[in-house]
Amino acid sequence: MELHLDSISKPTEKGQEDEFEKSFKEMISTLPKGNGWGVSEDLCQYQGFWLHPSFLRGVVSAQQRFQAQPTDIILCSVPKAGTTWLKSLTFSTITRTSYDDSTTPLLSTVPHDIVPFMELHHDQFYTNRDRGTPLLSTHIPYSSLPRSVLGSGCKIVYICRDPKDSFVSMYHFIFRNVATTEAQPLGLDEAFELFCEGQSFYGPYWDHVLGYWKASLEHPGKILFLKYEEMSDDTLLHVKKLAEFIGYPFSFEEQQNGMPEKIVKRCSFEKLSNLEVNKNGVYGKPSTGFVENKTFFRKGKVGGWKDCLTPEMAARLDQITTQKLSGSGLSL
Numbered sequence: 423m424e425l426h427l428d429s430i431s432k433p434t435e436k437g438q439e440d441e442f443e444k445s446f447k448e449m450i451s452t453l454p455k456g457n458g459w460g461v462s463e464d465l466c467q468y469q470g471f472w473l474h475p476s477f478l479r480g481v482v483s484a485q486q487r488f489q490a491q492p493t494d495i496i497l498c499s500v501p502k503a504g505t506t507w508l509k510s511l512t513f514s515t516i517t518r519t520s521y522d523d524s525t526t527p528l529l530s531t532v533p534h535d536i537v538p539f540m541e542l543h544h545d546q547f548y549t550n551r552d553r554g555t556p557l558l559s560t561h562i563p564y565s566s567l568p569r570s571v572l573g574s575g576c577k578i579v580y581i582c583r584d585p586k587d588s589f590v591s592m593y594h595f596i597f598r599n600v601a602t603t604e605a606q607p608l609g610l611d612e613a614f615e616l617f618c619e620g621q622s623f624y625g626p627y628w629d630h631v632l633g634y635w636k637a638s639l640e641h642p643g644k645i646l647f648l649k650y651e652e653m654s655d656d657t658l659l660h661v662k663k664l665a666e667f668i669g670y671p672f673s674f675e676e677q678q679n680g681m682p683e684k685i686v687k688r689c690s691f692e693k694l695s696n697l698e699v700n701k702n703g704v705y706g707k708p709s710t711g712f713v714e715n716k717t718f719f720r721k722g723k724v725g726g727w728k729d730c731l732t733p734e735m736a737a738r739l740d741q742i743t744t745q746k747l748s749g750s751g752l753s754l
């Protein structure tokens with residue numbers, strides 16, 4: 423796909439926003455369109471991946487104006503792979519000398535408002551950086567990350583998950599949120615077919631994962647590659663690994679005092695999903711719409727797909743995964 427980024431003026435000043443919008447609309451009209459899973463607009467294929475227009479606007483904007491710094495830490499993920507969990511764990515790790523179980527902002531704020539998405543909330547991120555928590559997140563595929571991210575040498579932590587569980591999670595997320603609007607969510611079979619064909623939010627799923635996987639092999643000191651299943655299996659080990667990687671290792675004394683264990687517990691599915699803010703709050707903004715926070719906390723299980731997919735569907739996804747990841751050294 424030919425890129426037209428240079429034709430989009432950079433909206434660095436307020437007066438240029440209209441210009442940006444105009445150029446963006448022109449650019450988006452040239453992109454291939456795909457099924458939006460019942461969400462208000464079609465997905466657009468941009469730089470090889472399927473994006474919803476309101477996220478795409480943020481992606482293009484981030485590509486043009488996001489300036490990474492070497493001290494930034496960017497949490498990247500394919501949707502529905504454990505982003506919310508990773509945000510909670512990383513934030514708690516970095517701020518462990520400022521907050522404890524009774525003062526953590528996680529008690530009253532959904533993790534997505536604590537660690538903003540690059541494509542949705544630049545401004546919040548810059549404020550966070552000023553406050554000393556240089557954490558940002560994104561679903562942007564590796565090959566589409568703003569150039570400054572790759573050039574800055576900042577740290578990237580990526581999380582992925584068994585596509586069977588991610589698909590089921592995505593399907594329920596769309597179903598539950600779209601069902602509250604006038605749009606009609608897709609049926610499971612139709613959504614499954616689209617997912618298999620690669621037409622899902624920020625999909626093809628496998629290309630997203632492979633992009634970060636290959637980059638992590640090339641730059642092991644800069645990109646930490648995590649799997650939801652391994653995190654679930656031994657969360658404590660992974661929190662220590664995460665802390666070490668991002669430059670906030672637990673001291674011997676902290677380990678003796680059970681600090682890593684406290685963080686694991688504070689960010690557990692059981693704890694977070696039972697907080698008032700995550701049961702009844704909403705997340706989003708008028709331009710992209712709102713979703714209920716509870717839809718980020720559904721089951722939080724490995725292998726939950728078994729309640730939803732037939733053995734045939736599971737076999738088909740497994741077969742695609744084996745074929746797509748063949749020769750990469752990665753298994754999911």
Ligand SMILES: Nc1ncnc2c1ncn2[C@@H]1O[C@H](COP(=O)(O)OS(=O)(=O)O)[C@@H](OP(=O)(O)O)[C@H]1O
Nearest residue numbers: 501502503504505506507591690691719720721722
């Ligand atoms: N703390 C914690 N521990 C373990 N698992 C958790 C946690 N928080 C959220 N979840 C589960 O993660 C799934 C949502 O994925 P994401 O957070 O990546 O969603 S999003 O992309 O940010 O919308 C979704 O998975 P499913 O339950 O299978 O749908 C969530 O339940």
